[in-house]
Amino acid sequence: MDNHLNKWGNIRKRFSGLILLGAAFVSITTAATRFGAAADRSLDGLRSGVVSRQASGNVVVVELDAASTAAIKRWPWSRDNYARVVDRLSSAGAGSIVFDVDFSSTSDAAGDRAFAAAISNAGGRVALPTFGQQRSADDVRTIDALPLPLLRPHAALVSVSIAPDLDGSVRDMPFATMTAGVPRPSLSSYIAGRSGVADALFPIDMSIDPKTIPRLSFVAVRDGKFDPKLVRGRDVLIGATAVEMGDRYGTPSWGVLPGVIVQALAAETLIRGIPVRGSVAVAIVLALMLAGLIVRQRSTGRIMLISALGAAVLISVALLAQHAFQVVYPIAAALMAIGTASAACLGRDVLRRFDLQRTTDDATNLPNRRAWQYSVDDQRAIAVAIAEIGNYESLHAVLGSQAASDVVVRLAERLRLSSEDARVYRISNRQLGVSLSAEQPIEDSMSCLRAILIQPVEVAGRRVDVTTTIGVAQGARQGLDRLLADAAMAADQAQVEGTFWRLATTDLADVERSISLMGELDQAISAGEIDVYYQPKLNLKEQRITSVEALVRWKHPIRGFIGPDLFIPLAEQTDRIAPLTIYVLKRVLADLQVWRGRGHNVAAAINISAKLLSSQSFNAEIERALASFDAPTTSLIFEVTESATMSDPAAAIAALRRYRDLGVAVSLDDYGTGQSTLTYLQQLPLNELKIDRSFVQFAHQNHNDAVLVRSTIKLAHDLGLKVVAEGVEDVACREFLAASDCDLIQGYLISRPVPLGDLIGLLEAAQGGSADGADPYSNASAEVAAHHLRRQAG
Numbered sequence: 001m002d003n004h005l006n007k008w009g010n011i012r013k014r015f016s017g018l019i020l021l022g023a024a025f026v027s028i029t030t031a032a033t034r035f036g037a038a039a040d041r042s043l044d045g046l047r048s049g050v051v052s053r054q055a056s057g058n059v060v061v062v063e064l065d066a067a068s069t070a071a072i073k074r075w076p077w078s079r080d081n082y083a084r085v086v087d088r089l090s091s092a093g094a095g096s097i098v099f100d101v102d103f104s105s106t107s108d109a110a111g112d113r114a115f116a117a118a119i120s121n122a123g124g125r126v127a128l129p130t131f132g133q134q135r136s137a138d139d140v141r142t143i144d145a146l147p148l149p150l151l152r153p154h155a156a157l158v159s160v161s162i163a164p165d166l167d168g169s170v171r172d173m174p175f176a177t178m179t180a181g182v183p184r185p186s187l188s189s190y191i192a193g194r195s196g197v198a199d200a201l202f203p204i205d206m207s208i209d210p211k212t213i214p215r216l217s218f219v220a221v222r223d224g225k226f227d228p229k230l231v232r233g234r235d236v237l238i239g240a241t242a243v244e245m246g247d248r249y250g251t252p253s254w255g256v257l258p259g260v261i262v263q264a265l266a267a268e269t270l271i272r273g274i275p276v277r278g279s280v281a282v283a284i285v286l287a288l289m290l291a292g293l294i295v296r297q298r299s300t301g302r303i304m305l306i307s308a309l310g311a312a313v314l315i316s317v318a319l320l321a322q323h324a325f326q327v328v329y330p331i332a333a334a335l336m337a338i339g340t341a342s343a344a345c346l347g348r349d350v351l352r353r354f355d356l357q358r359t360t361d362d363a364t365n366l367p368n369r370r371a372w373q374y375s376v377d378d379q380r381a382i383a384v385a386i387a388e389i390g391n392y393e394s395l396h397a398v399l400g401s402q403a404a405s406d407v408v409v410r411l412a413e414r415l416r417l418s419s420e421d422a423r424v425y426r427i428s429n430r431q432l433g434v435s436l437s438a439e440q441p442i443e444d445s446m447s448c449l450r451a452i453l454i455q456p457v458e459v460a461g462r463r464v465d466v467t468t469t470i471g472v473a474q475g476a477r478q479g480l481d482r483l484l485a486d487a488a489m490a491a492d493q494a495q496v497e498g499t500f501w502r503l504a505t506t507d508l509a510d511v512e513r514s515i516s517l518m519g520e521l522d523q524a525i526s527a528g529e530i531d532v533y534y535q536p537k538l539n540l541k542e543q544r545i546t547s548v549e550a551l552v553r554w555k556h557p558i559r560g561f562i563g564p565d566l567f568i569p570l571a572e573q574t575d576r577i578a579p580l581t582i583y584v585l586k587r588v589l590a591d592l593q594v595w596r597g598r599g600h601n602v603a604a605a606i607n608i609s610a611k612l613l614s615s616q617s618f619n620a621e622i623e624r625a626l627a628s629f630d631a632p633t634t635s636l637i638f639e640v641t642e643s644a645t646m647s648d649p650a651a652a653i654a655a656l657r658r659y660r661d662l663g664v665a666v667s668l669d670d671y672g673t674g675q676s677t678l679t680y681l682q683q684l685p686l687n688e689l690k691i692d693r694s695f696v697q698f699a700h701q702n703h704n705d706a707v708l709v710r711s712t713i714k715l716a717h718d719l720g721l722k723v724v725a726e727g728v729e730d731v732a733c734r735e736f737l738a739a740s741d742c743d744l745i746q747g748y749l750i751s752r753p754v755p756l757g758d759l760i761g762l763l764e765a766a767q768g769g770s771a772d773g774a775d776p777y778s779n780a781s782a783e784v785a786a787h788h789l790r791r792q793a794g
C-alpha cells in the first residue's frame with residue numbers, strides 16, 4: 001500500500017503543477033474571451049437574485065396600464081388625457097414629469113393643444129421623448145422621431161432609445177444619444193442630472209428590484225385619485241406597461257420588463273451611482289490560490305468540499321462587494337479555474353483509485369503481482385523469494401476463505417519482518433513474493449525465514465500448521481516476470497522435495513537440458529539405464545540388517561551418472577515419476593525374491609513421491625503390481641516425506657491406510673525438515689520415522705540436535721513407531737544413537753547404497769561374521785566393512 005502511495009505521491013507532484021497551469025490557462029482565456037463575458041453575464045441573474053435592493057422611491061412610474069386602457073377606450077388616446085395628468089402631477093408638486101410615450105404624430109387637434117398648454121403651464125418640468133426607429137421592415141437605418149413641434153417649445157427633449165444586447169437582454173443604457181443631429185441626454189441622465197458623452201454606455205444596476213419602484217395608474221392620476229404625497233418632489237416617469245402596448249424588453253435578472261420600468265431602473269442606477277467593474281485579476285488570483293489548495297488534497301470528499309466552499313466564498317465576496325461597495329467583480333473566469341482544478345483532481349483521484357484497485361489483492365489488501373510490476377524500486381530486484389503455501393487449498397476448504405486470507409496476511413507480516421520491512425506481494429492465491437536484500441546471504445535469510453515461518457499461525461482462535469516452502473531466484477534475467485516464474489518453480493520443487501527452500505536453476509541452459517533429459521528418461525527405463533541400489537538400515541537392537549532402502553540410479557551412456565537429486569524432482573514435475581516408481585517397485589519385488597531365496601529376511605523400502613499419494617491410477621497400479629508377485633508384502637516399506645502428507649492430509653491418510661491394508665509398512669522420511677508436529681503425525685498410519693540426516697549427522701557434537709533427536713525418539717516410541725536415524729557417518733554418532741535408544745541407523749558408516757550383488761555379499765558377510773561370534777557393525781570391524789563397501793559403491 002505504501003508503495004502505491006509513494007508512486008501516487010510522485011505522480012501527484014508532477015500532475016499538480018500541470019493542473020494548476022491548466023487552471024490558470026482556462027481562467028485567463030475565459031476572462032479574455034467573449035465566452036467569459038457571456039459566462040459572467042449569465043451570473044447576473046444569480047447576483048441580483050441574491051443582493052436585490054429596494055428602489056430609492058424617488059422615481060415614480062405612472063403607467064399606461066390595463067386599467068387605463070380599459071377606462072380610456074379609444075386609441076390613440078386624446079392628448080387631453082395627458083394634459084390632465086400633467087396638470088395633476090404639477091399641482092401635486094412633482095419634481096419632473098418625463099414621458100416615455102410617442103408623441104411624434106398628431107391626434108385630435110383639441111387634445112394636442114390642451115397638452116401643449118399643460119406642458120407650458122408645468123413650467124419646464126415636462127420632458128418629452130425622442131428616439132430612433134427603424135425606417136421600414138426591410139430598411140435597418142433609423143430615422144429619429146421627435147415630438148410634434150406644437151409640444152416642443154416648453155418641454156425638454158430626452159432620448160428614450162434602448163439598445164438590447166445580441167442575446168435580446170438589456171444591460172446598458174447610454175448617457176446621451178444623437179437624435180436629429182443633436183446630442184440629447186438619455187431619460188435616465190436627465191432625471192439624475194448627469195451629463196455624459198453621446199453613446200457612452202453605463203450598466204443598469206439590475207440588483208434593484210423593479211417591483212419596489214412605486215407605480216400609479218395613469219387613469220387614477222388623470223382623475224386625481226392618488227395620494228399627492230407620492231409624487232411630491234419626485235421624478236415621475238410616464239409610460240406604457242399594458243401588455244398590448246408592446247413596449248417590452250428582456251432583462252438578465254427580472255425577465256421581460258416594460259420599457260418605462262427599464263428606464264426607471266436606469267435612472268435609479270444613476271441616482272445611486274453606477275456600479276464599478278472590479279478587476280478580473282482579483283478573482284483569478286484568489287481562484288488559483290484555491291486551486292493550489294485543491295490539488296494538494298488526497299480525498300475526493302475534501303476536493304469537492306474545498307471546491308464548493310471556495311466557489312461559495314468567491315461568489316459571496318463578489319456579491320458582498322457588489323452590495324456594499326457597488327463593485328462588480330467578474331468571477332466566471334475564477335469559477336472556471338476552480339472547476340477545472342477540481343475536475344482534474346477528481347479525475348486524478350479516480351485514476352489513482354482505479355490503479356490502486358488494479359494493483360491490490362481484494363481479499364487481503366496486499367499489493368498484487370501487477371503492483372510489483374509497476375513498482376519502480378522492486379522492478380530492479382536482483383533476488384526474489386516466493387513463499388508458497390502447500391496446504392492452501394485444504395486451509396481454504398476447512399477454514400473458509402476469510403480465515404485462509406487471514407493466514408496469507410499473517411504470513412505476509414512474517415515475511416515482511418524477516419526481510420527488513422520489504423514489500424510483500426500476493427502473487428497468486430497460495431504465493432507471496434518479496435524481493436531479497438542483496439546484502440544478506442540467501443542462506444541466512446532462509447534460516448531466519450524458516451525459524452519464523454515454522455511457527456503455527458493463529459487464525460479465528462485456532463492454531464493451524466501452514467506448510468510453506470520458499471523458492472528463490474536471483475540474477476539479472478529477462479525481467480521480473482522471468483525471475484518470479486523461476487522462483488515459483490523452485491518453490492514447487494522445494495515442496496516436492498520436502499525441503500524448506502530451493503534456489504531456482506540459474507541457467508537457462510540448465511532448464512533446457514532438463515527438458516531434454518526427461519525426454520530421455522522414458523527410453524532409459526526400457527534401455528536398462530535405470531538401476532536400483534540398496535542402502536542397508538542396521539537394527540541396533542538385533543545387530544543385523546533388517547531392511548534396505550532402494551535408491552534409484554541412472555547411468556546415462558553419454559552424460560554419465562545422473563543423481564536422483566537432479567532427475568527425481570524433474571520426473572515429478574513432468575509426470576514421469578509414476579512409471580519410474582512402478583519400475584523401481586517391480587525391480588525391488590524381483591530382488592526381494594533373490595535375497596529371500598538366499599535366506600535373508602530383509603525388508604525393502606521404496607521412496608514414494610508426495611504427488612503419487614493422491615493419484616488413483618498410481619495406487620491402482622501399485623495394487624496390481626503387488627498382486628502379481630507372490631513375495632509377502634510384509635517385507636515392503638513405503639517411505640513418504642512429511643510434506644507429502646501435509647499438502648492434502650485427507651488423501652494422504654487414505655492412501656497410507658490402503659498401503660497398510662495391503663501389508664506394506666509406512667515410514668515417514670526426512671522427519672524434521674517439514675513443519676508437522678508429532679501430534680499431527682499421530683493421525684497418520686505410520687510404522688517408522690526417519691530422522692533427517694541434517695539433524696543426525698552432528699547430533700553427537702551439537703547440543704540442540706542431540707536434544708531434538710532424543711526427544712523425537714522418545715515421542716516416536718510413545719506413538720509406537722520405530723525410529724531410523726539417517727546419515728550416520730561416525731562411530732561416535734552411532735554410539736550416541738545407541739545410547740539414545742534409536743532403533744535403526746542408516747548411513748555411510750554402515751554402507752553406501754550398493755547394487756544388488758554387493759548387497760547380497762554384505763548380507764552374507766554379516767551372517768558369516770555373526771556365525772563367528774564377531775559383531776561386524778561395531779567398533780573397528782564396522783569401519784573396515786564400511787571402508788570396503790565405500791570402495792565398492794563409488
Ligand code: C2E
Nearest residue numbers: 551552564565568584607608609727728729746747748749
Ligand atoms: P532420501 O530418501 O533421503 O535418501 C537418502 C539419501 O541420503 C540418498 O541419496 C543416500 O545416498 C544419502 N545418504 C545415505 N547415507 C548417507 C550418509 O551417511 N551421508 C550422506 N551425506 N548421505 C547419505 P540419493 O541416493 O542421492 O537419493 C537422494 C534422494 O532421491 C533420496 O533421498 C530420495 O528422496 C530420492 N530418491 C532416490 N531414489 C528414489 C526413488 O526410487 N523414488 C523416489 N521417489 N525418490 C527417490
Ligand code: CA
Nearest residue numbers: 549607639669
Ligand atoms: Ca528415503
Ligand code: CA
Nearest residue numbers: 669670690726
Ligand atoms: Ca531421507
